Amino acid sequence: MVNICQLIAGIPTFLFLDQVGRRKLAIGGGFAMAVPHLIMAGVVGKFNSSWDEHPAMGWLGVALIYIYVLCYATSYGPLAWTLPAEIFPNSKRAKGVGAATAMIWLANFIIGVCVPEMLIKIGWGTYLFFGCFCVAAGVFSFFMVPETAHKSLEQVSALFGDHSVAEEQDICRRIVEEIWTDPKYQVSSMP
Structure with a gap:
């Protein structure tokens, strides 16, 4: 009961x-x-x-x-x-x-x-x-x-003084930039 x-x-x-x-x-x-x-x-x-x-x-x-x-x-x-x-x-x-x-x-x-x-x-x-x-x-x-209600992961992370979410986003941004700018990842045009 x-x-x-x-x-x-x-x-x-x-x-x-x-x-x-x-x-x-x-x-x-x-x-x-x-x-x-x-x-x-x-x-x-x-x-x-x-x-x-x-x-x-x-x-x-x-x-x-x-x-x-x-x-x-x-x-x-x-x-x-x-x-x-x-x-x-x-x-x-x-x-x-x-x-x-x-x-x-x-x-x-x-x-x-x-x-x-x-x-x-x-x-x-x-x-x-x-x-x-x-x-x-x-x-x-x-x-x-x-x-923590109605807060994003970044906001919750900041509430606890943790910046790992921002660091993770920075790593993702750098990976995307590297992929888009590195010639070895570029799709070559077809002849």
């Missing part, structure tokens, strides 16, 4: 991603994902030993999981696949997107292995830990993530 919720929330995000912008989604998504984590930390910290006496708090926990999934699906979920495809120049895009994809799956694996153990050992601290990281993601995005 959680994955269906994520899918339903994620599909429209790809439709309005260009209108809202990547930067706003990254900033807002970080802070929005922190809220259910931090509330969950408080709920688990207070009611962990008395769920049977407070069933409403258990349902609040379930609702918070769905709220988190909705926040993720409308922000970092799509951005994790969109931004890497936009920030790398053509010559480095395949390796860059491949490395980003590998990091996404590595992070998923680490979370899958560590979170059950964290829940056992630190309980509510697990939610506090991830809530703090979500806040840090929002702050990082505010200061470090430029807007």
